[in-house]
Amino acid sequence: MKKGFSLLLTLVLVMSMSISVFAEAQSKPNGPWIQPNQTVKLESWASPEDLEKALFQINDRAREGRMELEVVGHSATYEYPIYAVKFGEADTDNPKIFIQTQIHGDEQAGTEASLDLIQQLAMSNHPDIREILDNVTVWFIPMLNPDGAVVFETPQGQSKQRQNLQTWDPEEFGLAEDTPAPWYYRPDSVSREMGFDVNRDFHPALEFDISTDYTAGLTPGRSTAPGFYVTPEARASRAVFEELQPDLFIDHHHRYSNVVSEDDDRLNTLQVIAQVVRQDNVVEHNGVEYRVDDESLALSKQVNSLVYQELQKGNSPFGAVSRYPDVNLPGTALGSYSMNGAAIMLYETRGQQHPGGHTGQKANGQYIKQSYIGLYETLRGFATGDVYEIDPAFYDEEIPYGSPRIGRPNN
Template identity: 55%
Template sequence: MKKKISLVLVFMMVFAVFASYSLANPQSIPNGPWIQPDQNVSLSSLLQPEDVEQRLLDMERRSKGRMETEIIGYSSGYEWPIYVAKFGEADNDNPKILIDTQIHGNEPLGTEAVMHLMQTLAMSNNKEVRDILDNVTVWFIPMLNADGATIFEIEDYGDAQTRQNIQYWTPEEWGLDADTDAPWYHVSQTWRGTPGYDINRDAHPHLDFDLAVHSDQHSPCNEDENWGGQPGFYVTPEARALRDVFKELEPDLYINHHHRGSNIESEENPELTTLQILGQFVPLDREDTIVDNGETYTYTLTEESLDLSRQVNALVYQKLQKGNSLFGQITKYPRVEDFYGGYGLPGTTLGSFSMNDTAVMLYETRGQSTRDTGQKANGRYIRQSLDGIYETLLGFATGEVYDIDPSFYEDEIPEAGPRITVPDPGQGF
């Protein structure tokens, strides 16, 4: 169901949408595809929350017991049900993997990829699939931010989605004064015309964190100040749902899927990257401590879980580079230390979960949204994520992932190249 609204595109919105066009340096070398200035981009082919629900329930019915679905919560605004799809039990001895996609509502291709993968796991009798099902427990949250994913229309612009959910800041709910400032990752007005949170900043290493109990921890600092590394507060139902699934599964690996703008591989090779990956989000020497009911809890990143993160990222890089691959331009995601003065992102789900003895992997598919690349490119990027996640599951099933030298991650995967904007239309595409 497409939500329809009519909004006046005020100056701030116009700037946010078109700044990359007006500020772009002249470029003609980077390969595309690029959106043409007069090109109409429809999002109608993307899965919507009701589509995800219908397909999940159909898969479960046809899986003959392989797959179990469960509603783990409801979105804050539209109250869409949020589903987890389970392949395997949490209490077995297999390696356990948790995968979520569309934590940012306008980053949809991960959802498309894992829905394809789940269908294969639910119905295929291929030997590799059977090996995965026998030897790996994998749970999927295929659309965490259903509010943001819900397509709406902007007058004179067209289809749109939002990064944030739909949710007001309610300080009294958490025992705070009514005039207490919102967390820095809350936006008072999104494109949709509603307030909302960046769910991917609403996480804390202490998985039982409750702002109503730990209200002294609330820090309404601005974004520039907070990049130094303050955790979030689990104030969104979506983040709490993810947190609860994480606690239930206690995964060995957590995969978080996103979109990013466009980067070239390097100054020497101006080919556009198709994927950026990353396996570390906090430094090894960081310790986060919190007191809860008189007990002191300390969270840190372990070398063991970091090595597994490196192995998983290296495996995906190697598999997607193999042979005459369409996915040749893969780099690390820009090191957070370059931007934030260190690996200081415990407020992201990847950062918080990695401080709970879990390996992590970030997928950043090219294109800040599908508007950046267009429909023709989407199939390629969906296939890239599908192949990478499938190879990860297979690598755990066969044990291949454990044979990879963790140093490959640092030594062989290229660092991120320069970020670029949409080329100047006058320079060609």
């Protein structure tokens, strides 16, 4: 009897401890998470070939005069075309918006959301779409880094990669063969995690030429300093920015899993940011000083606040939105362009597309929808003028800040 009672007591205690452990979830909801033996087929995301096919089909079916499809560069290694999709002219008094996605090859929800939005703008005759097209110019680069988007196999499973697969060759730029690579280069070709982080390859001086401007004083650089336009992908983005001179630049990324803030344990679906360079960070080049100005920063905060507010409406499943941590990165596309007078918005959507990623196909579909809503409502906000009615202070005072990172509970 005593032995049986002891065994029963032990079982009760173990069960109580287990219940206690499982009750203390990291977030609400506590998932969804990729399970240890779950396989996510990355072919469900658009490949460079899929993107090209989709863009050609949309262009063929677009209403006359609406859409222009242009090759603005080629990727570093596989020489995939980098496409720009244009609605409206650069020479206009309408607000001009530049939307860029997949600067990192393993961050794809923005590409899918952009394709959906491009299709609507090209083909729909809905009054809201016509109002956008009449009052806003919007250009897209829906996949800036196609080399990184190519699926490859690893011992852990399928993967895409952040970098662009480019090899550092200083002689290509007329530099001495022993010139060190910029700090954002990874030479590891065994794992395929090689090449440049394109999103550190930007410089506020848009005319920067590595062949003549790359000196010992700039090498190899650091995260709080500008990049050097080493990559053809960054140069393609720069060409579009220079041609359009946008009022707003949107860059779409992915992040790992977070909760909203220290005081809000909802599972974070999106982080946004309106400023990626401190206003006291001044970059000088050839006698010209580049900095973030008050007017564009105010518009940045209005745009980020508009998206936040739209995602809170009704019984939205996308209400767990917060501000991305403060950074100081003039070498990013957002940083460089914000120092050239453009308002900015960063999307950091939950979920990375590699073997250690956290989300499956159903969750990814929800995050694509979230990004589509944000992008669409931004265009609507500019078309109607509603974005200008938002108090920029809302961004600092009302959008939660912090977003502590959490990991998979089954790791």
